[in-house]
Each structure stands twice: as structure tokens, then as C-alpha cells.
Amino acid sequence: MSLSDDFAFTQGSLGDYADCARRFELRFIKRLRYPALEVQDALQFETRTRQGARFHKMVQQHLLGVPAEALAESLADDEELARWWANYRARGLTDLPAQRLSEITLQTHLAGRRLVAKYDLLALAPGGAAVIVDWKTGARVPSQSSLRGRMQTIVYRYVLAQAGAHLYADERIPPERIRMDYVYVASDGERLSFAYSAAQMRQDEALLAEMIAAIDQADQFALTNELRRCRFCSYRSLCDRGGAGRLEDFDIDEYEDEEEETFALDFDQIAEIEF
Amino acid sequence: MPLDCGIWLEGIAGSGKTTAAVRRVLHLLASGVPAESILIFVPQRSLAQPYILALRGLTSHRGGQVSVHTIGSLSLQLVETFWFLIAGDAGFKHPQDLPNFLSLELAQYFMTRAIEPLVEERDYFSSVRIDRPRLYSQIVDNMNKAALVGFPISEIGTRLKSALASGVEQAHIYDDAQTCAMAFRKYCLEHNLLDFSLQLEVFREHVWAAPQAQRYLRGRYRHLIVDGVEEDNLASHELINSLLESCQSALIVCDRDAGFRRFLGADPDSAQRLRERCEVRATFEDSFVMGAEVSALGAALAAQLGAADTAESAADPRRALITEAHRYHPEMVDWVATQVEALVHEREAPPNEIVILAPFLSDALRFGLVDGLERRGIPLRTHRPSRALRDEPAARTLLTLARLAHPHWRLPPTDFDVAFALMAAIDGLDLVRAKLLTEMLYRRERLLPFAEVHATAMQERITFDLGERYDRLANWLNRYIDGGRTDAIDIFFRRIFGGLLSRAGFGFHGNIDAGNISMNLVDSAREFRWSLDFMSRYDAQIDLGLDYVRMVDRGVIANSYLRDWIADVEEGVLIAPAYTFLLNNRPVDYQFWLNIGGEGWSRRLYQPLTHPYVLSRGWPPGALWSEDDEQAMNRLTLGRLLLALTRRCRKAVYLGYNELSESGYEPRGLLLETIQSLLRRLAREEQHV
Ligand code: SF4
Numbered sequence: 001m002s003l004s005d006d007f008a009f010t011q012g013s014l015g016d017y018a019d020c021a022r023r024f025e026l027r028f029i030k031r032l033r034y035p036a037l038e039v040q041d042a043l044q045f046e047t048r049t050r051q052g053a054r055f056h057k058m059v060q061q062h063l064l065g066v067p068a069e070a071l072a073e074s075l076a077d078d079e080e081l082a083r084w085w086a087n088y089r090a091r092g093l094t095d096l097p098a099q100r101l102s103e104i105t106l107q108t109h110l111a112g113r114r115l116v117a118k119y120d121l122l123a124l125a126p127g128g129a130a131v132i133v134d135w136k137t138g139a140r141v142p143s144q145s146s147l148r149g150r151m152q153t154i155v156y157r158y159v160l161a162q163a164g165a166h167l168y169a170d171e172r173i174p175p176e177r178i179r180m181d182y183v184y185v186a187s188d189g190e191r192l193s194f195a196y197s198a199a200q201m202r203q204d205e206a207l208l209a210e211m212i213a214a215i216d217q218a219d220q221f222a223l224t225n226e227l228r229r230c231r232f233c234s235y236r237s238l239c240d241r242g243g244a245g246r247l248e249d250f251d252i253d254e255y256e257d258e259e260e261e262t263f264a265l266d267f268d269q270i271a272e273i274e275f
Numbered sequence: 276m277p278l279d280c281g282i283w284l285e286g287i288a289g290s291g292k293t294t295a296a297v298r299r300v301l302h303l304l305a306s307g308v309p310a311e312s313i314l315i316f317v318p319q320r321s322l323a324q325p326y327i328l329a330l331r332g333l334t335s336h337r338g339g340q341v342s343v344h345t346i347g348s349l350s351l352q353l354v355e356t357f358w359f360l361i362a363g364d365a366g367f368k369h370p371q372d373l374p375n376f377l378s379l380e381l382a383q384y385f386m387t388r389a390i391e392p393l394v395e396e397r398d399y400f401s402s403v404r405i406d407r408p409r410l411y412s413q414i415v416d417n418m419n420k421a422a423l424v425g426f427p428i429s430e431i432g433t434r435l436k437s438a439l440a441s442g443v444e445q446a447h448i449y450d451d452a453q454t455c456a457m458a459f460r461k462y463c464l465e466h467n468l469l470d471f472s473l474q475l476e477v478f479r480e481h482v483w484a485a486p487q488a489q490r491y492l493r494g495r496y497r498h499l500i501v502d503g504v505e506e507d508n509l510a511s512h513e514l515i516n517s518l519l520e521s522c523q524s525a526l527i528v529c530d531r532d533a534g535f536r537r538f539l540g541a542d543p544d545s546a547q548r549l550r551e552r553c554e555v556r557a558t559f560e561d562s563f564v565m566g567a568e569v570s571a572l573g574a575a576l577a578a579q580l581g582a583a584d585t586a587e588s589a590a591d592p593r594r595a596l597i598t599e600a601h602r603y604h605p606e607m608v609d610w611v612a613t614q615v616e617a618l619v620h621e622r623e624a625p626p627n628e629i630v631i632l633a634p635f636l637s638d639a640l641r642f643g644l645v646d647g648l649e650r651r652g653i654p655l656r657t658h659r660p661s662r663a664l665r666d667e668p669a670a671r672t673l674l675t676l677a678r679l680a681h682p683h684w685r686l687p688p689t690d691f692d693v694a695f696a697l698m699a700a701i702d703g704l705d706l707v708r709a710k711l712l713t714e715m716l717y718r719r720e721r722l723l724p725f726a727e728v729h730a731t732a733m734q735e736r737i738t739f740d741l742g743e744r745y746d747r748l749a750n751w752l753n754r755y756i757d758g759g760r761t762d763a764i765d766i767f768f769r770r771i772f773g774g775l776l777s778r779a780g781f782g783f784h785g786n787i788d789a790g791n792i793s794m795n796l797v798d799s800a801r802e803f804r805w806s807l808d809f810m811s812r813y814d815a816q817i818d819l820g821l822d823y824v825r826m827v828d829r830g831v832i833a834n835s836y837l838r839d840w841i842a843d844v845e846e847g848v849l850i851a852p853a854y855t856f857l858l859n860n861r862p863v864d865y866q867f868w869l870n871i872g873g874e875g876w877s878r879r880l881y882q883p884l885t886h887p888y889v890l891s892r893g894w895p896p897g898a899l900w901s902e903d904d905e906q907a908m909n910r911l912t913l914g915r916l917l918l919a920l921t922r923r924c925r926k927a928v929y930l931g932y933n934e935l936s937e938s939g940y941e942p943r944g945l946l947l948e949t950i951q952s953l954l955r956r957l958a959r960e961e962q963h964v
Binding site for chain 1: 337373777
């Protein structure tokens, strides 16, 4: 069994591969859905991820014209989310170019494969700055150096440089104009920014191409040797790698449910059973 | 084709319309049109598959992503996005709270909650002999039709009564259905629930009127590709019509002689009005699919049924037909498997170029076919959308274990269910030993330890290895019970899945099917919990796990689910209901039509509370639906179906016929009658020549 020809790589799938080749194989080649718990405190974990998803949705609604006050009114039952919202309102959009596109997906190709990035927000000034904004709702702000090496930082900047021309007056966006901002709304809207450069882009391209080629050529996908990577992996029972980890140790911002392509839940499809 | 105007493209199935439309999408992209500005709009997701595959295959594209939507997915997305702008005006009691969109099964669940007290108290539907879930699903269906066609739900009863009520009893039934629909709608508005009908109504009447929504949709989608427009409904057509005003280009693809989804509100006549809005009109006349004989067969059968004009053809339709009469149903099934084997092994037909179709697939028929083909080493895939999740072994096992783990529900599983669960849960345990364990150790709703098997011979028969694993399962459950914890039901499933069942030595370990089915059950239970959690702010708290399991038992929840069928490998002989095959829109070389004597090919399902034609747009108010109308519609529907099937067939149609049906009757259905009279006519004509 190998990766399907039309598979699209994302920061999530590449991150999985970087963590553990076996996990990549199980999830994306064998497409094994495994409902084991990621963390012991499953309900609290779920609450946090749902809050995060709701926050992202609210920003999108706001950017599409729903008044911030109307959105704020819906938060009477959730103090934490209200605090995040206040931080977003106070600092989330500061110093960003005026053209703002939320929840947009771009794709490019590399090593014969598609490479896809789904952005929370792109703020662009054609001829000027091109800022990628990623909202983070986790309580912990990681170090600048760990974020710099994160697959998301690598993939998002690269894909924008390669595939953003049509959003930028039909001109390839010079890497030097690209910046990626992580905004930690649970930590007073703290912002960690990463500039980009042509040299960095070449380096990232080489790394990504190498990873993709390695995956395409692999006939064996080894289990990781670093047991800590198994703590929050749902395949633990399959690999015999112990029980679920503790939520306190988990970085919620690393957890993203990725859809490859947007195709919302389709009630018509369900109604098909009427025949 | 020009990139700056509206184009209407129509033709018969198999004439290359979708291929042309896919090429147009690729051409738009190659011409520098931003992908985000392209909307592919289809009546149901399976029809978007050729586009999705082509787009996924584009490894040279740099840019954004094309959107693919149905009216369901688009309205859901927009209602959710602009909810806080419109919820108050739309009549929701808690406009500051989030909306709660209901899947079909959850709509039925809430329908049950909302109207069951009323139904019990007033003894509604007591004379209707079908089970409650199916009755309620027809009320949901009526509401969906009203929303799709665009009449108020308050008119459902009047429309049905004026056309169909032949007596007081029937009139009462329609009145009751109307009362239930209104009660459900009120309940939804009070609890921020949106079933499909309300979602669509809110979209049409409120969201689409909001300038922000208009700005978003019109600003974003500049190029429209609509496929299968004849299968879509009035609501979709209105939206497309409106988008045409602001689009830079559009291509609308219409399949002539189709409109099979009438049961779901398909309105081919209203689709035709979009034709007038297009500057360019093109027609594809020739089929690239059908051989001459198959084409002649389709045309002759359709003409016989009045669904098409009589067409002269030099080809002999009989050459496209292969059949053999059998006395009994199993003989016919066996014949089908033998013919498929001959096609695959002797004539080297690829298995995925063969489909086996019936109007409905009973378990017995499905089992017979699967067994016959598997024994002959033929790869196959079945698609029976109404397969119940709860009947899948992995789901059944999890549900039984949930009952064992929650004795306070007072829903102890039966001995057989316990034995079945033990067999599925413990790797290597067969049903005989599972039954022995159950007999000896399932006491007072608990599993006793293996040590309670006192006879050594019996212990040895079970084996100590299996006994040890049985103990791990029993201990896990007993610890859970004694620890007094009650997880949310989906969390319970996940905990026992990860903590036990998927570990080495247990039945779900490395089992892809069990993993996927368990995940489906978890999804269903979680969705249920989320909807109910949300309700707890308005209603009294209920025991979610208990209610979930009860609803599963009643066939309301987890009653049907969709396998990831889009992702299915397209290999193997397909066994499917005829309409499912049609709506997947993929031609094949060989088709087998089974049970051709059955009424199911032409007759509608028994649905005493609803009616696809009377509740359609074209039905004249006040007109009576007569038996003649019914007959005429059955003939027309069958004629269209046969035309559509043959247009998706390249080489031959095999007819599965047995003199005695599955249930032992002599079948005399309209399809059989039509084929027989066609064959007689052709024989007569031959004699005259
Ligand atoms: S459990 Fe560990 S080894 Fe197994 S897939 Fe997950 S991360 Fe890899």
C-alpha cells in the first residue's frame, strides 16, 4: 500500500511524519481511524479544542462583516473565550495590511506532489507586506526557536511565496515581504513574528522536497524511538506504547484537525438514503 | 467556449457533458482565473467526484482552491457564518446563543422528543401500520420538501388532504402530520435547532437578504459551474439564478431525460428556466457510452412506457439482453454470480465494469450475492446506504459493553449479545466458547471472574489463555462500574477501545474495519452529546448515555451511516440499489438488473404521510391524485429509470428473473411486463418481415 497519487501534503501530515513515520503511515496511507483517547482528561481536552474552533470561527465571522459586539454578546457563558476575544479586539489586527482574507487555502506543488496550507488570515498590501496570521489559543507560548522550526512556520511561508501571486496583484510575493505572526490570544495577544527571505525559502524548499521524496520512496515506516511522541498519539494501543498522556503536558496548539479540502457536511448526501 | 458569459449545455447521459465541464474548470485555472472564485455547484456530492479527482490530479497548479457545494453545504456554511445577524429576525428564541444544526438522525431524535408526548396523548397515527421512526422521518421529509419547493410548512396538510384524502381517517392523518410539523418547528425555534428544512428556510428568507452575505457570495464566486441541474431543487435554482446576475461566467450542465431525485425535490422544469438566462446554448447529442444495441434497448423500453418517443433503430435490442429464467430466487442469484465469473475470468471484463442492481437490496439478496462472488474469487464492493451502524459487529460489541458497564441504566444485554460481544472482543474466541462463558459467568448483569468456572475440564476447553483475556475484559468493566465513574458515552467507547479492545490479544487490534466502525459510532454518539449538552441550558438534564442507547435500540440513532464511499477504491463489482448507481453517474460495460419481476422497480415506497408529486412545485392546488395518475407516474418513472440505466451501459444488460420471488410469490411487476411485451413485439415484427 502506498500514498495515493492525489495526496496533498499539509503542515499537519508532514509534522506527523517528522514526529513518527509510522503514525504518518497509519493515518495517511492506511487511513486507519482509531478512536482511542489522546489524553486522559478527554472532556476537558474537548472543551479546549471546541473553544479554539469557536474562536477561529468568530474571527472569520467578524472579518466577513458580523459586528464584533454581536459576537461578544454570544460569549456570556464563556469567560475564557470572552477574554480571548477582548485580546483579539485589542491587539489581534494591529499593524496589519488592509486587505484581509480569512480561512483561505492555497496550494503549490513540490517534488511531484501538492502542498497545501490553510490560513487563518492573510493580510496583504500588494507591493507591500504580506502577513500570515495564525491564532493560537493554547495557554503556553513556546520559545521563538521552537516555533521557527515548526512545520507550520516552514510550510505556511513557503506556500504563500509560491502560490500567493493572484492575491498580490498577480505578482509572486517576494519572500522578504512575507511575515508570519503567531498571535497568542490566551496570553494577552502576545505576538511572535517570523520574517522570511529568499535564502530561507530555498532552505525550506530543500527540506520539504527531501521529506516528500523520502515518504514517496519509503517502503517501511518505522516507529519513533522517542517515546514521548507517543504520549498523545491515538495509535498507542496498536504500537503497544502505553496509556494516554496528561492534558497539562499537551500543547493544544499543536493539535489541529485538518481537512484536506473544504467540503462541509452535506445533508443532501444523508438524505440520499431515502431511495 | 467563451469565459465571460453564461452557457447552457444539455445532452443525454454519456455524451461527454461533465468531461467538457471538468475541462472548462481546468481551462479557467490555466487562464489565470483565481481558484477561489470558482464555485462548482451540484445536487449531491457524488456528482462532484469527477471535478474533485481532476482538481486533485493537478500537481502543477499554484494558487487557491475551487469550492464545491450543494445547496445543503452552502446554506449551512452561510447560516452559521451570519447567524448573529439574522437569528433574531428568523424567530429564534435565543438569538445570542449558537445554532445547532441537526443531521437527519438528530432531526428524527428531536422530532421524537418534541412530538411523541403529543402523539401518545392524542393517539395520532394509530391506524398507520409502520413504525414510529419511519413515520417521523416522513414528517421531516414533508418539511424538507416545503423548504425546497418554497411553500410554508403550514400548507403541508392542506396540500396532502386536497389531493389525496379519500376519507375522514386519511384526512385526520394528514391533519396530525401537519400538527406534528408545526410542533416540531416551534420546538426548534425555541431551542436554536435547525433541521435541514429550517436551515434552508432561514438561508432563503434571511441570510440571502443580508447585504454581508450577498457581498461575500457575489464577491467571491465569479465563475459558476453547475452540474446535474435537472436533479437539483427550486431553492438551488433560485440561488443559481441570482448568482448569474453577478457572475462573470457560468456553465450549466443539464442531463436530458433525467430528474431522478424528484423524491428529494428535483425539479427539472424549473431548471429549464435557467436556460433562458444563458447567452450560449449547446447540445451534445451523441453518446460515447452506449453500444448501438444497448441504445436501442433503452429507447425501446422507454418508448414502451411512454417516457420517450418511439425511435427507429437498425440495431436489435435483444442482442443487448442476456437472460435465463429460474424457478427460485437462490438459483437466479447463483446464475448471476456464474455470469459475473464468466465475464471476469473468461472475457476478461474488469470487475469494476460490472454492476449488479436491484431496486432495493435486502440482506438476503446482498448476502447471497456477496457469498456467491466471494466464493468465485471476484472482488466486489457493496453500497447499501441504509445499512445500520448498530448492526456492525464492532458497534454492536461497544453498545453491549456500554450496557454492561452502566448497570444503573437497567438495560442489561441479552445472553446472546454478551456472547457475541465476548467473541468479537477477545481475539480467537469462537461463538461456542463465548456462549459457554456467558452461560457460566454472566450473572446478575455482571461478568464474574474466570476462576468461577470450577470444572477443570471446562477451563481447559475454554483455554487458560482465553480465560486470562476474558478476565482482563471483565476486570476492566468491573473496575469501571465499581469506580462509580460515568464517562460520556462516546468517551466510554473511546476509553474501552484504546484501553482494551484495540490492544494485542483483543478483537479490534489492528483491525481497520473495527477502527473505522468504532470511530463512526463515536462520531454519532459525540454529535448526539453535543446537541444535547447544548440543550441542557433550556431543558432539564437527561442521562445522555442512556438516551443514546435507547434511541439506538429504537432505530432512531445510528440507524444508518455512510461509509466513506467517495474514498472507496473503485475496484470490484458494485452491488447497489439502482438509483444509487445512477446518482454516482459512472458508466460501466455490464449491468445486471435483478428481481425484474418485483414491483419495487416501478412502485413508490409506501409512505402514508408524504407524497413526492403532490408536494412538488408543479402540482396544481386542489387537483386530485387518482389511481390513474399513480399508474401513469409509475410507468414514466420506470421508463426514465431504464433510459438512464442503459445510457450508463456500454455492452450488455443481464436480467435476473425468477418465477417465485424471495418471499415465494409469483412476481408480476411492470418491468417484467414491459420486457415481455417488447420481446413479443419484436418477435412479431420479425415474423412479418
Ligand atoms: S504510538 Fe508512537 S510509534 Fe505508534 S504511531 Fe504513535 S507515535 Fe508512532
